[in-house]
Amino acid sequence: MSEEEKRLERDFRKQLNLAAREVASDSVHRNVKLIVHRPEYKQEDQEEYVKLSRGLMPVVREIARKTLPLLEHESSSEFARNQYYGHKFQADSVAYRDFRYFAKKRPPNELPSLAVGLRIDESASMSAFGRLEAAKRAVIAVYEFCRICKIPISIYGDTADISKLEQMSIYAYADHDKPDDRDRYRLMGIRARSNNRDGLALRILADRLTNAPQTTKLLISLSDGQPKAMPDYTSRYAQDDMQRTIAEYQRKGISFLAAAIGHDKDVIDRIYGSERFLDITDLNELPAKLVRIVARYL
Numbered sequence: 001m002s003e004e005e006k007r008l009e010r011d012f013r014k015q016l017n018l019a020a021r022e023v024a025s026d027s028v029h030r031n032v033k034l035i036v037h038r039p040e041y042k043q044e045d046q047e048e049y050v051k052l053s054r055g056l057m058p059v060v061r062e063i064a065r066k067t068l069p070l071l072e073h074e075s076s077s078e079f080a081r082n083q084y085y086g087h088k089f090q091a092d093s094v095a096y097r098d099f100r101y102f103a104k105k106r107p108p109n110e111l112p113s114l115a116v117g118l119r120i121d122e123s124a125s126m127s128a129f130g131r132l133e134a135a136k137r138a139v140i141a142v143y144e145f146c147r148i149c150k151i152p153i154s155i156y157g158d159t160a161d162i163s164k165l166e167q168m169s170i171y172a173y174a175d176h177d178k179p180d181d182r183d184r185y186r187l188m189g190i191r192a193r194s195n196n197r198d199g200l201a202l203r204i205l206a207d208r209l210t211n212a213p214q215t216t217k218l219l220i221s222l223s224d225g226q227p228k229a230m231p232d233y234t235s236r237y238a239q240d241d242m243q244r245t246i247a248e249y250q251r252k253g254i255s256f257l258a259a260a261i262g263h264d265k266d267v268i269d270r271i272y273g274s275e276r277f278l279d280i281t282d283l284n285e286l287p288a289k290l291v292r293i294v295a296r297y298l
Contacts, residue, residue, distance in 0.1 A: 027199075034200075035166050037170065041182065041188065049184055053144070059291075061148070064148040115209055115214035117206070117218070119222065120157040123194065131261050134283035134284075137287045138286045141290060141291050142287075156170055156204070157189075167230070174186065196228060206245070216255070222259045224261050226264045239267070239270070278293070
């Protein structure tokens with residue numbers, strides 16, 4: 001990057017840190033030492049991206065090819081589909097069991113639009129059973145699908161307890177306020193690191209989405225386990241915090257979905273609720289499943 005680009009990146013990172021700390025200050029995490037990173041990328045990240053994306057892109061492009069004509073049709077339609085309530089009942093939507101069974105008459109100036117947030121759990125247990133590579137493949141698929149369909153997307157990773165001075169770490173790999181073609185290489189920096197403070201991670205990314213101008217805002221959490229961070233962020237206390245966060249931001253228009261890829265699926269199901277829970281048993285299915293879910297919200 002040029003010196004000017006580096007300066008803009010530093011300014012953007014400062015802005016993200018200020019915003020995240022303000023969000024944390026109004027929660028049970030107010031005393032947690034927090035840092036938001038804006039990862040750089042190396043030559044090996046580009047090489048890894050090319051390797052992982054090679055088999056994914058034909059599937060992503062095919063789903064996008066089928067979705068784009070629907071987007072054009074949706075933009076010209078006077079009804080917005082897949083609503084929780086509305087003027088027309090859509091029988092074909094019942095099969096999804098997500099209660100979005102209606103079409104709502106759209107005001108003349110309202111266009112269908114979607115912003116996506118993808119939260120990646122970077123806890124140490126993600127290194128097991130091929131979960132990390134599966135997560136990277138899924139992130140690539142969702143990112144590239146959103147770019148093809150011109151859907152704003154933010155992708156944040158997170159971990160907790162790296163050190164006493166950095167109790168919460170956020171990695172802003174992509175952000176809808178500053179899209180950059182090089183973000184696809186930053187995604188390869190996703191790692192299995194330490195603990196996970198899920199409630200704060202969800203709160204920070206959900207708050208970013210609330211400021212997006214799009215009408216539909218979807219936040220997907222990709223995780224392999226239940227929350228656990230020092231000194232006592234675990235069990236019922238952590239789960240209650242997550243549920244309060246989900247309820248708070250649902251009232252602000254955020255739709256949540258949890259993709260569970262680990263052994264704590266029953267706990268994740270209980271936290272998010274069955275209507276927001278996606279059980280991924282076969283990790284090979286994860287990229288295409290997530291892309292189809294994003295397309296479903298258009």
